[in-house]
Amino acid sequence: MATAPxxxxxxxxxxxRARMVERLRNDGIRDERVLxxxxxxxxxxxxxxxxxxxxxxxxxxxxxxxxxxxxPFIVARMAELLVAGGRAMGKTxxxxxxxxxxxxxxxxxASDVYAVERIGKLLEKARAxxxxxxxxxxxxxxxxxxxxxxxxxxxxxxxxxxxxSAVPRALVDQLAxxxxxxxxxxxxxxxxVVVLIERTVKGTFKETRLDxxxxxxxxxxxx
Numbered sequence: 001m002a003t004a005p006x007x008x009x010x011x012x013x014x015x016x017r018a019r020m021v022e023r024l025r026n027d028g029i030r031d032e033r034v035l036x037x038x039x040x041x042x043x044x045x046x047x048x049x050x051x052x053x054x055x056x057x058x059x060x061x062x063x064x065x066x067x068x069x070x071x072p073f074i075v076a077r078m079a080e081l082l083v084a085g086g087r088a089m090g091k092t093x094x095x096x097x098x099x100x101x102x103x104x105x106x107x108x109x110a111s112d113v114y115a116v117e118r119i120g121k122l123l124e125k126a127r128a129x130x131x132x133x134x135x136x137x138x139x140x141x142x143x144x145x146x147x148x149x150x151x152x153x154x155x156x157x158x159x160x161x162x163x164x165s166a167v168p169r170a171l172v173d174q175l176a177x178x179x180x181x182x183x184x185x186x187x188x189x190x191x192x193v194v195v196l197i198e199r200t201v202k203g204t205f206k207e208t209r210l211d212x213x214x215x216x217x218x219x220x221x222x223x
Contacts, residue, residue, distance in 0.1 A: 013042055013044055016044075016055070016056040017038070017039050017041075017042070017043070017056060018039065019056065020038070020043075020056040020058070020072055021035050021038055021039045023058060024038065024058075024072060024073060024076050027058075027073055029073070029076045029077065029080060030080070031079075031080045031083055031084070033083060033108075033109060034076050034079045034080045034083065034109065035076070036108070037079070037105045037106075037108035037109050038072060038075065038076055038105055040108055041101065041104045041105050041108070041133075043055045043056060043069075043072070043101060044056070045129060045132070046069060046099045046100060046101040046104075046129050047061050047063075047069060047099070048061075048062075048063075048064075056072075058071050058072050058073050059071050060074075060214075063098055063099050063122065063125070064122070065119050065121065065122050066216065067098055067119070067122060067216055068098075068216065069098060069099050069101050070098075070101075070102065070161060070215075074213060075101070075102050075105055077194070077211065078159055078182045078194065079105065079106065079109060079159070081180070081182045081194070081196050081210070082109075082157045082159065082180050082182055083109060087180070088111070088156070089106070089109045089110040089111075089156065089157045090110060090111055090112075090155075090156025090157060090176075091110065091111055091112045091114075091152075091154075091155050091156050091157070091176075092106055092109075092110035092111075092112065092113050092114070092155060092156065092157040092158070092159065093114050093115075093116070093148060093149060093152075093153075093155040093157070093158045093159070093171075093174070094106060094113060094114070094115040094116065094158075094159050094160075094161065095116055095145030095146070095148070095158070095159070095160045095161065095162065095171070095183075095218070096116070096117065096118075096145055096160060096161030096162045096218070097115035097116060097117035097122075097123060097126050097140055097161075098117065098122060098126065098161060099122070099125055099126055099129055100115070100125070100126030100127070100129040100130045100140070101129070102115075102159070102161060103115040103126070103130065103135075103138050103140070104129075104130060104133055104135060104138070106138075106159070107135040107137055107138045110137070110156075110157065111137065112137050112139070113135075113137060113138045113139070114139050114141065114149055114152055114155075115138060115139070115140050115141070116140075116141050116142075116143045116144075116145040116148075116149060117140065117141075117142060117143075117145070118142070118143070118144055118145060118219065118220075118221065118222045118223065119222075119223055120142050120222065120223065123140060123141075123142050126140055127140055142222060143222065144220055144221055144222055145160070145162075145218070146164070146168050146170065146171075146218055146219075146220050147168075147170045147220075148168075148170050148171045148174045149174070150170070150174060153173075153174035153176075154174055154175060154176035154177075154179065155174055155175060155176060155179060156176050156178075156179050156180075157179065157180055157181070158171055158174065158175060158179070158180075158181040158182075158183075159181070159182050159183070160181075160182070160183035160184065160218065161215065162184070162215055162216050162217060162218035162219070163183075163184040163185065163186045163192045163213075163215040163216070163217050163218055164183055164184070164185055164186065164218040165185075165186050165217075165218075166185075167183070167185065167195065167197060167207070168183075168218075171183075172197060172205065175197070175199045176199070177199060177201070177203070178198075178199060178200075178201065179198075179199045180196065180197065180198050180199070181196070181197040182194060182195070182196050182197075183195055183197075184213050184215040185209070186217065191212060192212065192213050192214055192215060193209050193210060193211065193212055193213065194209075194210040194211045194213055195207060195208065195209050195210070196208045196210060
């Protein structure tokens with residue numbers, strides 16, 4: 001008896017992404033630029049083959065190395081915060097490149113994406129995943145993301161894919177005038193929330209706490 005085809009094989013990736021995007025729209029993602037970016041990136045190419053049939057579910061999936069690929073809604077929500085008000089994302093720093101998926105999404109929204117990953121073997125995976133997409137504005141680096149990339153700063157946008165116990169001062173200092181940073185913040189209560197940091201015209205910083213989330217912790221150093 002023939003084995004039933006896997007769901008992603010049975011339903012083309014393009015149709016699966018379109019359904020994912022429609023679900024995100026129904027769940028409250030409104031920025032059409034963000035939705036279009038997620039519609040252009042083949043999420044199934046960034047997960048393990050055994051999990052490909054679940055690639056377009058709205059869930060985080062394991063990557064190995066005790067890391068996960070964020071659920072599509074969170075990727076969309078954090079990107080939407082950075083472009084809210086018709087803002088251009090500009091030169092963007094991503095802390096926690098993981099498998100490369102979010103960097104690929106950001107490549108369709110930002111002029112340049114600098115994606116940093118502290119786990120060397122995971123960064124190799126990201127490079128392999130991104131190579132077929134030929135994205136000229138994405139640069140990957142094996143580095144400690146908690147200290148950013150001062151040699152490339154300032155950044156118009158910074159996004160973290162790991163939860164910090166406090167807003168990293170080094171990253172705040174690398175925000176350009178009118179820059180924005182979005183990150184998951186671990187609270188003393190054990191909860192995590194998305195925080196939006198905005199640099200004002202006067203050079204001061206505005207902090208807004210938003211949705212409850214769950215991310216792996218932001219760790220220092222490299223391995």
